[in-house]
Amino acid sequence: MTDRSDAELVQLFQKGDESSFNHLVLRYKEKVYWVARRFVSDHDGADDVTQEVFFKAYQSLKDFRGESSLYTWLYRITVNIALNSLRKQKVREFFRIDEMFEIADTSNASPDELVEKEEERNLIEEAISKLPEKQKAVFVLRYYEELPYEDIAKILKTSVGGLKANYFHAVRKIQEHVSGAHRTR
């Protein structure tokens, strides 16, 4: 089953084979999680988005016509749910549990280095979180997911034309935010 293509798994699911959905989840869970994580910054939020994406995918997969590839379709769901989550996040505080993973993270770094690394990471996450929605989506999909512009255009339902400019401005703003923070230290 694991060597079947996405299209085959979808077809099997549409014929009533529930286990094919499990294979799709196993295939895409990490990709979906990481896209979500780039958007919402914290693990809990990313986990919520991941759960929601597959829940929604399950409900909609019966109507999936294969007009786009499955991963494009899944990315689109992920981006939409992540952006919705971010909008909600603006009106409530999220409890961040990133620290839980910081401890396991890393090697032989000294406490000072760990603190500095954590600060830098937070700075970057902060910079990404401040990007306009479209720039953020383009940046996450292009930089972290390394998707071709054509696929990003399909996911975001936009033309390829402005995506490169969006990407350029997103990277520029991230660097300006980081540099600005360094100057004020």
Add this chain to the structure above:
Amino acid sequence: MHTEHVENYLPDYVNHTLEESLRPWVERHLETCALCQAEFSLQRDAFRHLEQYQAPSPGPEYFATVLPRIRERLERKQSGTILTNPLVTRLLLPIGAGALVLFILFRLPVTVQQSEADRNPLKPVLRGLENEELVDVVLDQLHRQTITIQGESDASALLAVPFMRGEHLLAGADTRSMLDEPLLDVGMHETLDQLSSSETDALVARLVERTDL
């Protein structure tokens, strides 16, 4: 080539994701354009930062939980239990609980009052009597009673007034003031059954009080 056109290619150039065929063209432009060189430095610094500080992974233990939790949620949904419906749990249940509390708060004391009042032997007698019959009941107490009737449309009650006031008032000054108080503001009620609980209770209380006189 205009600077704007080149800068949009810089992120992919720096990040080594630009098509190979375009790289020489960007490099040639960078040699001659100071603005694009500045942008190139900025983009290069940004990607260095991004590469250096990646978010830590939650690890395989976390990813192993994703599918079981999705399946659990789907099974809950498919079981169709009403309590798993977010509309029910987030909206209807709290409203229902609130309504129950309000019902208990407002209904329970009334029930207690009624049960206490039901113990009064006069109440069953008074229930169901016409207003005119009530007059007889009152006069049968062997004490002078007065009753104030409100509502001029109640003809039978109006007829009772002069009879009660003129012939049956007590002469004693001490009791007159008390007896002059209305036995009951009957209002527009046709029968005692139409009296509210509080009105019935008030009537019973006054009858008992005046019987003691």
